[in-house]
Amino acid sequence: MIDATVKKLCLYHLWLAFGAFALACVFGEFQVLERSGLVGVIQSPAVYFASVSTHGVLMGFVLTTFFIMGFGYYTAVSSLQQPLWNPVLAWTSFGICAGGTVMAAIPLLLGKASVLYTFYPPVQANAFFYIGATLLVVGSWLWAVIMLVMLAQWKKAHPGQPVPLPMFATATNCVLWLWTSVGVALEAVFQLLPWALGLVDTIDVGLARTLFAWTLHPIVYFWLIPAYIALYCYVPKAAGGKLFSDELARLAFLLILLFGLPIGFHHLYMDPEQGHQWKFLHMVGTFAVAIPTLLTGFTVVASLELAGRKAGGKGLFGWIGTLPWRNPTVLAALLSLLMLLLGGFGGIVNASYAMNAMVHNTAWVPGHFHLIFGGTVVTLYLALGYRLWPRLCGKALYCNDLALTQIWGWFLGLVVMTTPWHVLGLLGQPRRISAVNYNSVLTLAWDPYELVMIFGGLILLASACLFVYILYKTQTAGAPQPEQPPDEGMLLEAAPTVPGWLNGFTAWNLVILLLMLVSYGYPIAQFFLIKTFDPTAWGY
Amino acid sequence: MHINALEKRWLYVALGMITLFVGAMFFTAYSRNIHPPGHVETIDSASLHLSEEFAEDKLGVQPQPLPDGSLQVKLVAARYGFYPREIIVPAGRKIVFRLATLDVLHGVHIPMTNMSTMVVPGFVAEVTTTFPKPGEYPVLCNEYCGLGHDHMWSKMTVVAPDSWKAPTTTGVQP
């Protein structure tokens, strides 16, 4: 069912995503060099903060949204074996998202939106930045609608049957995204846009931060779920085995949806505008959302173990060696799981209520999210790119060895870059500084780590360029392979029956509504009940 | 719903580990009062200089301790420093920091200590901590607040309790 229109749609989305990714890596290396202070001629806070803002938007919003949408179209059509519903709407969605991206990119690159990818007021960017970012979010809602309509069409045509797992997960991600993006949408529509356009003079910063926190945590699950789709749907077969438990996979996705949403205050632990009780409540929820990831670890590793044993692995751990390490999907999964372990632990530390004081806004935080996002998530996005490209272009993957080199390089670069980054955080280095200017002996301890990070960044940049090169060569010079075998990852054998509560979302939306009311009801309402003094706009 | 026996055991192990962490935090919250800052109090950032509490001559280490013996330190966060730029406090004593920002969002952190809070326009940030070790500590801004953010820092000196003398007035600026 993956016809020429769908292929074109996917390729447009994925090229935009991966192009943004490669560009952002260039900015990233500039940043790590500039921040070390070792190259005097490039020192410039204005250029640095414009770069960080652009890098953050490209990696956190552009790479992710476009990849997820493109992969979503592919998944819907392949796993449901249905034509794409409303291609015109899909192209409209792409147009709005791409237009919004360009609209935001211009002020970003001109240094007129150096407010970082979190854009906390009252520092104010050029209005087009906020308009562009809003359009990107709104366009993605159209994609989510298409996904959910296709799901509904399939369920009508297959009453009572288990929804194919890749689509169940994709639909979970759409429901999650719609709930998640409400926070930042409210902030944009009711606060940032009127304020940036000069319709109102002041802005309630406490409310803005609270609404952004609503989005800020679950958005990482929006990014993570496609990586989990790869782990559950593609990896077991690629390793020569099968998924250990279809039902537990569904349960994990559902638990991420339920517990991933009402927990944003772990981003606000150090903030004065929310009370202890709410922070404690969100902490408990944050620890609960660790459970589906811990379950995912078991289900996926067990699938790998059984595959490795089938290939002859003996004893408790022999199966690790007999796995097909030369398969890019499997290699990516193994490295990604290792980074999930380390990055996940860092996340548990961040979530630990008062202990957050030890790491909040220090260099530990970007170290953490580069490891868990750049590591666990992006590695699997790249692996999915390698899987999809042959099918989208009708060509064989350009060179398996290069793909393996690229994946190893990405892993090595991340280890070399994020390990010192975490240490810098524990040594107290703040985040979001463009250079070290404190006349304090403490900072002398920081220099060696910054130097090492430069090399990590270089390896990452080389790996990113190699990735784009491989995709480009596959598309232009790969061996023609117009007939592709059916995509096993999309056509898994489901359990013969799946309980209704693991097959749909209607009732769960009510549960989510309740959880959100409890977690955010009063914390948001308070800004309308107490008297707040709202600041005006500030430049930078 | 079917779950493999070993996976079920793993689920219990995972739940146990999570419960242990949450339990430890619950325990220290209620037995040792370990919490992140969470005191919700509003203030008009645009008129701090006219306020009772944060006028320039009222800032810094307060001469009068609070009824429970803790010291109060009042600071204003503004581009680009925490004012007053130098403070001297005793080790081992509970210190209540109250901060307000004059302009934009800031974050304050004293490395190697648990003094950490965001300072949000429109709100007073209050955080209480103790500094066990004497020494010279930088007081750093850790939230992007403009192009001078790199330079936003102040100094805190922690002295042994016997060598510390309460200031005679507030508003001491170095």
Next chain:
Amino acid sequence: MSARDPSENDQAPAGTWVLLCLVALGMTLAWLFLYFGVFLPRGGIT
């Protein structure tokens, strides 16, 4: 897969179980060390 599926016992992922128990042990020790050994000794916080 029914609970009485005969292939289940040959399919027990013992290596995964041991590996993940080690992971849980490591995380537990690391967290306890950070919380009680590094964070709290730096001074209380409220």
